[in-house]
Amino acid sequence: MTVGRTKQERERLLAALENPVPAGGVGPRVVQIPRNLLCIDPAAYVCSRLAGELADEWVEYTAATALGRQTRSYRKAIDSLCRYVDTALGPAAEKASLSDADLFDTLVAWETALPEDLGPGSTIPSALASAMHLLIVRRDDHQDRAVAPALARLGRRPVLIGTGESTERDEFTRKEKRALVRAAWQSVHATRKRLDDGWALAATGRHPDQGSWTSIPDLLWGLAHEQITPCDMRDTIPALRQWPEPLRALAARPDGTSSRSMARSQLCRRLIAQLYPTTLDLQAFRVLLMDATGHASEEVTAFGESDVEFLPKGVRLTLLKQRAGWRRHRAFRDQAPVAVAPEQDDEPDGPVILDMPRREASEVVRQLLDITARVRPKAADITDTLFVHATVQSGYGLVFDRWNPNATSAGFGHWIEMMGVEINGDRHIGRLRKSTKVEKAIVTEGRISAAADDHTEETFAGHYAQGTTLRIMSGRTIATAQQHWFDQALNRVDGPTILDDAEDEVDSDLLQATGLSFQEAEDIMNGQLDMGVSHCRSPRQSPFGRPGELCPVAPLSCLECGNAWILPSNLPQLLLFGEHLERVRSLLPPHAFDRVWGQRWTNLRAVLADRTPTELAQAREHIETGRVALDLPLSAYTEFDA
Incomplete structure (x- = not known):
């Protein structure tokens, strides 16, 4: 039974709602949802005993969880099962109960037959079966309510039909x-x-x-x-x-x-x-x-x-x-504000809107x-x-x-x-949300971990990884794999990105133009990612450590890391680091120094070679005045003192 359609019917349902039938009693079960009343009357079915058992769980579960409109699915599952039991068992349905193990085959047949009346790929059959499983398990959890062990096991198993494909x-x-x-x-x-x-x-x-x-x-x-x-x-x-x-x-x-x-x-x-x-x-x-x-x-x-x-x-x-x-x-x-180019009819010297x-x-x-x-x-x-x-x-x-x-x-x-506004396809606001996800997938170059920042990766892949997003992710996967093997073939060593302000002042816009995100550029400009000899775009994504953990080798290995960004402000620290490596070079045999420090030493010399004498002089002046110090971990010293 559904919503009261007449004034008398509604008054009857309201009266039943104010005086609910106790569990196991006789009478209609009524649930109120926004702007509606839902009712299950066990007397409407031959299997009234089974309908009453399920309806009791439905009423209690709805009250305990405040399901709202989702409670319709549970009412529909009960109605579907009871109608099936009435047809399949005939007069014998009067004795049907969840405490009867003989009902097992009928429940399985009902569940597997659910997709027959709906279109291919529909998610409704799985939803109805899941709702029925939950009601059975809930009843089995009550010590004073009998459920046959076979039915209880069925309720705790995954549904017997596929979840369908949501469009x-x-x-x-x-x-x-x-x-x-x-x-x-x-x-x-x-x-x-x-x-x-x-x-x-x-x-x-x-x-x-x-x-x-x-x-x-x-x-x-x-x-x-x-x-x-x-x-x-x-x-x-x-x-x-x-x-x-x-x-x-x-x-x-x-x-x-x-x-x-x-x-x-x-x-x-x-x-x-x-x-x-x-x-x-x-x-x-x-x-x-x-x-x-x-x-x-x-x-x-x-x-x-x-x-x-x-x-x-x-x-x-x-x-x-x-x-x-x-x-x-x-x-x-x-x-x-975004500047808009003037229309052709506008004056060429007019103000930009x-x-x-x-x-x-x-x-x-x-x-x-x-x-x-x-x-x-x-x-x-x-x-x-x-x-x-x-x-x-x-x-x-x-x-x-x-x-x-x-x-x-x-x-x-x-x-x-x-x-x-001319729109092709479904006029649904959810498509705007997906458009934002596509933009995020483009910006993050298809990395699910970055694009799914407000979802689990499983949810993102299930709901948003279609169409353009899927093509971007696939292209990113292929390009990453190709680049990996290309780098392997060239035996490429990653190094830092170096910015020179000889012509333009380093600012957030320049950093973004070199490949950094807006937030990364802002953090670098604010000094939040300063590691000493360089800035790091992602200290928790170090190639020398585990993802999510802070880099364990900064700043000793920054000069051979692709996450490092060297700005002109790092020059005093680089000079001090060069002096440190000179001391290390004097203590270690050449082959030992080249094996551990060789690439960093080469990269450092290349960075310093690009600096002008004026810049080097200004950096040394900062060092001499005591405004700059080199902070290195103890491991940078103990190895050689020993």
Whole structure:
């Protein structure tokens, strides 16, 4: 049995919910989920005893775990099994029970037959079988509830059918994503203008009793100052034929016509939309936040005002991933404005126009806070999200509530259509998340460990490693293998990357241009990766140690490591290290020195040979004034002192 479809049926289910049937009792089992009631009535099946046993576990498990809408799968699994048992056993189904080992063959037959009624690759059969296994195991865990040992073993085994193949959506193309971001900014600016104009118009009005119930400024004034309600408008506004043209145009359909029955409700919604953001307005912010942060829809719509901390150059957000139960603090730095080349029709000497702040999370959050500023105080009980809006319900009630991104006529697909964005394929917001993953896979050159920074590698490979991402990862694997054998053939020795500021000053942009990521460049410039004789782009990914552990040989082996980046500021330390190697060279036999220190000595001499006399003189001056010292581990000395 499903949802109560009549008032009498709903009242019956509510009564059953308030007076639940005890485990093993007689009567319907009812579970409440958001906006719905689900019911299993064992009396509807011949195998009523079996249905009652499973329904008891269903009710208790739903209450213990707060499954929400997922509880439908368990109800569907019970209904499917009981119908199968009724058909397979006939009148004998009346005695069917989980305590009866003879039910084993029927359970196996039901489970293996599940895929027959669904399309190939469907994941539903596996989900239903898994739900049934869980209910059986849960009942077996109760000491006072009997389950046949054979059935208990079946419940603890993996399901007998495959999990199916989920149809993964491919990402948006780069052109589609750019169009979405551009449309989102256009929507944000249009929303801001509409609200500013609405409040400015409301400021020119007065109470409709003193002015007119057909004057838009007066109606806006009354709604803005909470002196009237949509119900007052419904009861007081005259008939449609008496409306002035501006009021009639505001409530008109897209084709310009008006409906007598819907004109008042349409007018109320349009007036409220001039004062407060709507569901469609907030779709744009979801797009922009997903693009700016790279996080999932459920995360960027689930942080409140207390979860926002503005930084001098960005914003820090506290994000909650509900499915995984993760609460994470993420900082997003601002980027420099992107210069846009002028169009051909523009004056060649005209000013360069700066693009919208396309990927600045701080700017998006500021805009969202500003646009929802008048709604949040009216929905003070909602503190876990900034996505709140005003809506007029069918009964003319004005409600300030959290938004529903999947609203019937205001979902992501409707927003795309309204903004005129051309999209091929499924209009699903999850594709935007996959687009971000593709960008990350490109930046990380296909390394799963780097691209899956907010997932396990297994989850990333299962949900995101398709399409473009898979091709990038495959290409990276092939290129890495080819390069490995090429290096082996040449007996190549990795060495440091050397930057010279003879012409340009070393800065973050120059470091990024040489292959470093933005964060690595920033850390080097801030001195966080300074190892003495060089900087290290990844101290925990040393070729001389285990992944994840700090490099065990820094700074002695930095001069023969591919992770090392030598900046002009390292020159004094390099001179001191050269003096140290000179002492070592005088103590060791030539063959012993060449075997241990030969490559480092060669690389060091090559680095110093590229320095000008002026640079070397300045570096020695730093050494002589005592502003620079060489820090080496004890192992660099004890070997030779002994």
